[in-house]
Amino acid sequence: MNALLLAQAEEPQNPLVPHLDELVIGLIAFVIVFGFLAKKLLPNINKVLEQRREAIEGGIEKAEAAKIEAQSVLEQYKAQLAEARHEAARLRQEATEQGTALIQEMKAEGQRQRDEIIALGHAQIEADRKAAATALRQDVGKLATDLAGKLVGESLEDHARQSRTIDRFLDELEEKAEAAR
Amino acid sequence: MSADQTLAFDPDCHIFSGCGFPAPGLHTFLYEPIATIGGFDFTKPMLLALISTLVVVGFFWAAFNKPKMVPGKVQMIGEAGYDFVRRGIVYEIIGKKDGEKYVPLMVSLFFFVWIMNLWSIIPLAQFPVTSLIAFPAALALIVYVLWISLTFKKHGFVGGWKNILGYDKNLGPILPVVMVLEFFSNLIIRPFTHAVRLFANMFAGHLLIVMFSLATWYLMNGLGFVYAGASFVMVIVMTAFELFIQAVQAYVFVLLASSYVQGALSEHH
Numbered sequence: 001m002n003a004l005l006l007a008q009a010e011e012p013q014n015p016l017v018p019h020l021d022e023l024v025i026g027l028i029a030f031v032i033v034f035g036f037l038a039k040k041l042l043p044n045i046n047k048v049l050e051q052r053r054e055a056i057e058g059g060i061e062k063a064e065a066a067k068i069e070a071q072s073v074l075e076q077y078k079a080q081l082a083e084a085r086h087e088a089a090r091l092r093q094e095a096t097e098q099g100t101a102l103i104q105e106m107k108a109e110g111q112r113q114r115d116e117i118i119a120l121g122h123a124q125i126e127a128d129r130k131a132a133a134t135a136l137r138q139d140v141g142k143l144a145t146d147l148a149g150k151l152v153g154e155s156l157e158d159h160a161r162q163s164r165t166i167d168r169f170l171d172e173l174e175e176k177a178e179a180a181r
Numbered sequence: 182m183s184a185d186q187t188l189a190f191d192p193d194c195h196i197f198s199g200c201g202f203p204a205p206g207l208h209t210f211l212y213e214p215i216a217t218i219g220g221f222d223f224t225k226p227m228l229l230a231l232i233s234t235l236v237v238v239g240f241f242w243a244a245f246n247k248p249k250m251v252p253g254k255v256q257m258i259g260e261a262g263y264d265f266v267r268r269g270i271v272y273e274i275i276g277k278k279d280g281e282k283y284v285p286l287m288v289s290l291f292f293f294v295w296i297m298n299l300w301s302i303i304p305l306a307q308f309p310v311t312s313l314i315a316f317p318a319a320l321a322l323i324v325y326v327l328w329i330s331l332t333f334k335k336h337g338f339v340g341g342w343k344n345i346l347g348y349d350k351n352l353g354p355i356l357p358v359v360m361v362l363e364f365f366s367n368l369i370i371r372p373f374t375h376a377v378r379l380f381a382n383m384f385a386g387h388l389l390i391v392m393f394s395l396a397t398w399y400l401m402n403g404l405g406f407v408y409a410g411a412s413f414v415m416v417i418v419m420t421a422f423e424l425f426i427q428a429v430q431a432y433v434f435v436l437l438a439s440s441y442v443q444g445a446l447s448e449h450h
Contacts (some may be wrong), residue, residue, distance in 0.1 A: 015314060015384065016205055016377065022315030025227040029234040030320060033293045036238045038285035041245040045256075045263060048248035055250065174242075 135175070141166040195402035200400055205391040210312060210384070229310045233296040237289070266291045266367040266435065274439035279446050283439070286327070290320060293377065298427035301387055302420050309383040309427070314376065317434075321376035324438040331445035344445070375437055382430045386423045393419060 013019075145167060194200035240413045244259025251444070252260060254413075271280040297316060301309035311317050322399035333341035347363035393415040398407035 013207075015210065018315035018318045019313070020223060020315075022224075022227060022230075022313055023319045025230055026310075026316040026319035027323070030289065030293055030323065032234045033237045034289040037241055037289045041238075041241045042263070042285045042288065045245040045248050045260065047258070052250050096208060132246060134207040148416075 137167075137170050140170065184387075192398075196400050196405040197402050203395060205388055205395060209388065209391055215217055226308060226310045226313050227307055229300050229308060230297060230316060231308075233293060233300070233310065236296050237292045238258065241292075243299055270432070270435055270439050274436065275443045275446065279443075280439070283442055286323075287435050287439055290324075290438060291431050294320065294434050295428060295431035298383055298431055301383065301390070301423050301427060309387050309423075311379050311430075312387045314380045314385040317376040317379040320434070321372050321379075324375065324441060325372040328441040328445050331442060371441070375434070375441075378437075379430050379434050382426055386419070386426055390416060390419050390423060395444065399449075 190280060191200070191203070194203060196202075212224040214224050215228060216223045232345050240255075241259055241342050244255045246265075248256055267284050270291070271287050274280070275283060294311060294317075296309040299309075301308040301312075329345075332344050335341070336344050345363065346360040347367075348360065352359055393412050397409050397412040397416060400406065400412055
């Protein structure tokens, strides 16, 4: 208290005139602050800020790259899908065509087999008919000769054997039947 | 209030007791030395200035000594303050390319000035160091020297003088007048106002707080208690106001320093 009352008693200086000792202390105090900040602490944080900026930008770049890759993969996938669809359609078309062709073929085959069987049947019938006709002709000739021999005697048999009259007669009959058919 | 200031007047002096109001004045800013070392008087404001250094360096040491990619709380606050001066002042005024070099100076200036101002409302300290002209003058001097050396370094001797004196052929006959005016304005008045702007604001602010504080104490007698209440409210209001002014003045000081550097670097002053 006494000290300050003493100070009060002193003639106060002009407040705009700096004290040299205060000026020096002020300069020293500031230079220390500036030294620490400029030489060590701010370069420290600048490095980290730069790293952070790079990390963030790197992350963005990575994300960008990933996006582009995803885009290209999607495109590729879409292309493959379209191709696969196309391929499937083509296969279906082919299968349909093949199926149709197969059906046609089988139909033709069936037709052919049917015709064959029919032809075979006809041939068989024809052969049977011919055999029957031949057998019948012989039987008819024999029966007629027998009958005629019984009617006119027994001697006709040898003669008839040599004669072709019966055959001719039967041929004529046959021709008539053919013509009528 | 610090012991010194409380004791700067008689504690028993109250209104209605035949004692006059012990108004604060220039003596409020005078301190007896705490210690005298080899003829050098070491005072409380000097101690506060050195503590300011400790506070600023200590804080930024804690924040930036081992900085991390993912900042902790202190580093985050430090980065915000650093970014405020760097982007908000230096990049804005000087530009990013030219300004980067002066960022450390401006950051140091801002936080050093701000902490020195801040003592005004810190209990026990309660004295803005910058209300002593020597401290703002020291800082203004650094900026002044930087400004002049930058001007001559950038423009050469003749160009530097042209830059300082605002030489412009188009001015014709009034050119000499302009040059004289610019000479005084730039070389003499500018550093003075740079320092005084900060000094006067803190000086006045401190005076107001002390005045209302003293008045509150002085009025505490009889009917005076009513007025003491009003005076105390003013102490609170002024303290809050000072908190704002302290930051603003630190900002203005650095803003001006940046604009001087920018003026030295630009082609036309």
